Amino acid sequence: MRFVALLHAVNLGQTRKVSMAELRTLLGTLGLTGVQTYIQSGNALFDADPDPNLGQNLEAALGTHFGFAIPVTLRTAEDWRQAARHCPAHLLTEPVSVAFLARGPRPDAVATLQARDVTPERWALIGAQVYQTVPEGTRNLRLSQAALTRVLGVPCTVRNWRTVQAIAGRL
Incomplete structure (x- = not known):
């Protein structure tokens, strides 16, 4: 596999x-x-x-x-291909990064994240991935990798959309 x-x-x-x-x-x-x-x-x-x-x-x-x-x-490989295909189209109008979670978060943690104002960033949780816009660059993210890990209670690592697509192309 x-x-x-x-x-x-x-x-x-x-x-x-x-x-x-x-x-x-x-x-x-x-x-x-x-x-x-x-x-x-x-x-x-x-x-x-x-x-x-x-x-x-x-x-x-x-x-x-x-x-x-x-x-x-x-x-x-199949999980990766799915992740590379399922970024919501409305997010792709800006640069996007994907936080790959070690596992799916608990519903109460997702609710806590939903209550946070991270404007101008936008995000969507699909499966064990958080797709997020990066309108002001990764150094200025309000919803950083550390914040995602803390709020969701799940370790994660982030890759930009170009990397996600490039890896999908190698599978």
Whole structure:
């Protein structure tokens, strides 16, 4: 089965450096096949047998190899294709990013998020993805990755729409 692994918060400064060549090699040593990476932000594509512990196993191997914890969000290729097709059209009038949640949030957490005024940003939760507009750039987001994680109570990692589409094209 084909998977996409999103590594959280790597290559964002002087620390938490992860070489994509080194990542590809490591994933290969774990028995994953067809390994590819896309840009330096920690996106890996690979084939593996379905395993409910795959994400945890990846996190353990990454932490051991790189020397720091690296949370991983996994999607199957089909889940990714669905995410790449289901951004609401009304959001695509502006730059969009997608927060990939580790799991679906609780309804009460979604209600709390809905009550927040994040204008001029707009967002939609579909499955375990939050699609959001980025009208003033990612540095000025009111609904940042940290805010989403805190309010929804679910870890997430964010990719811009161009990256989402590019990865979909590689599956």
